[in-house]
Amino acid sequence: MQGMMKISLITYLLWGIAIVGFSQDLEPAQKKNKWGYVKKENPQKFVIKAKFEEAYPFGKWLDSSFAFVRNGSYGIIDRKGKWVIKPNYDTIFTQKKLGEVLLFAKKSNESFLLNRKGEIVSEGFGSVEPLNKEVFLAVKNNQMGILLRKNDVYETILPIEFDYVSVVNFKNTLFQVKKNGKIRFYDLTTKKFSEEYDKHQSIRIRDTATYETFIVVEKNAKKGLIDEKMNFIVNIEYDNIRHFKEKRKSTIFELTKAGKKGLIDETGKTILPIEFDGFLYDQNASYITALKNNLFGLYDTTGKQILNHLYEDIRFWKEQNVFQVSKDKLQGLVSTEEKIVLPILYKNLMRVSYQTPCYILATKEKGKNILALENNTVQQISQEDFEELIAIEPPQLKFIGKMKGKENVYLLDEKKLKKTLKNDYDEITTFNKTFYKVRSKGKQYFLDKKTEKLTALPPHTLLLNEDALYMTEDRKFKKYTEGQPEGTFYLEQDEKAFFWNINTQQLTPTERIIPFSSDNQMLKSQNQPLQNRERNTQKTRKK
Secondary structure: OOOOOOOOHHHHHHHOOOHHHOOOOEEEEEEOOEEEEEEOOEEEEEEEEEEEOEEOOOOOOOOOOOEEEEEOEEEEEOOOOOEEEEEEEOEEEEEEEOOEEEEEEEEOOEEEEEOOOOOEOOOOEOEEEEOOOOEEEEEEOOEEEEEEEEOOEEEEEEEEEEOEEEEOOOOOOEEEEEEOOEEEEEEOOOOEEOOOEOEEEEEEEEEOOEEEEEEEEEEOOEEEEEEOOOOEEEEEEEOEEEEEEEEOOEEEEEEEEOOEEEEEEOOOOEEEEEEEOEEEEEOOOOEEEEEEOOEEEEEEOOOOEEEEEEEOEEEEEOOOOEEEEEEOOEEEEEEOOOOEEEEEEEOEEEEOOOOOOEEEEEEOOOOEEEEEEEOOEEEEOOOOOEOEEEEEOOOOOEEEEEEOOEEEEEEEEOOEEEEOOOOOEOEEEEOOOOEEEEEEOOEEEEEEOOOOOEEEOOOOOEEEOOOOEEEOOOOOEEEOOOOOOOOEEEEEEOOEEEEEEOOOOOEEEEOOOOOOOHHHHHHHHHOOOHHHHHHHHHHHHHO
């Protein structure tokens, strides 16, 4: 059919427009380059004369009693061929929005929404985008507005005259509009505008399956907080307002005024007054750490004080229900009733297990030990402190411990530390899953973890295990062992590199690997001949 709108077959399929849904007793037919309508059972006889430049099937996009035709412009006829809407549409088209096919007409550079009778049911616009089945964002000449659909009529509830329009809340009932640099909010349910503001920040807080929206509004460099019904939670008098904490239906906001901070809930009720220097929140514990006069105290989310402002740091050990606190650069443990669980005498406390009992690697001014914490009671594992104690091979409770100048590997089992090696050594380090690297009487060895067999190491300045990585010039990581013979280790003796076979003790020379770094690149550049450096500089300048 010549001249009909060009709509691809793919578009038809996407829109779900099926010809079988049209009225089938009258069909478009052509005669002498004009179009009319015939009955299917008598296609030679025109029921509606062939006088149109284009003719669409009855029921296509419209009710079955109507059809689009074109004579210069598009109009609509009934089944008797009479004009229902005389030709005044420049074009007609459809768009699929949110799973629904919408019908549009365009005339005089404006688009309109049509109902299934072909009647215009909206004001003119340039484009439209549905926010949901009822609410549509309309744009015309770079201005925005909102259309609301009621019974297939699109009512303009916000004139298309704003510089910017956006949805604020999850329910699509509150809109932000901007005009001449000023911001207002519009409530679709009450059809009322808010007062004007200079700036705003929307905060969407998830509450089960939906979101609750709060808005920080700003005027004259001061901030306030309103809810999604435009009611004030706190007035515009604060230097800053931020969303401090979200926990399902409980929401906390931090207010700042004259350099001090406080906390409120979503109703505006004070949790902590504006007299603090700052807050930290432990989301797993539901506690608020508050800073005041350079010391931390602790509160719950209702504002009840748990710990006094006495500490340089507070950390909650949730599994043990105690607090690790710092005072005068020393650490200890206190209970939720602020009773001393472990005196504040330690340089460092580190948990090495979290189950009950909880084992703690404790460091004093002189010496280290393992402590067992259970039911707010602490027991020291070793009667004598270690000179050095390092946790290795997690999750096993293994340690390299140094006592009286000698080292051994210890296993913590049933609140007892037991030596795992027959002999002590001057120094022990972990090398890989198979070997410890040990030093004894000035010599270095591999110590097999299972058999405790010693293998002397050749002199070296670097010895790497099979997992060691280095960075290449193209910023990629590679293993030192790439291309290395099986059963060997990469070893360096000053500027020379070798593959060392632990079984044969053979050293095979190899190319030394120099990992890439910015320092290496700079050094490489400095070592270039002067002419090359000048040439590279000129290339850079040309770029």
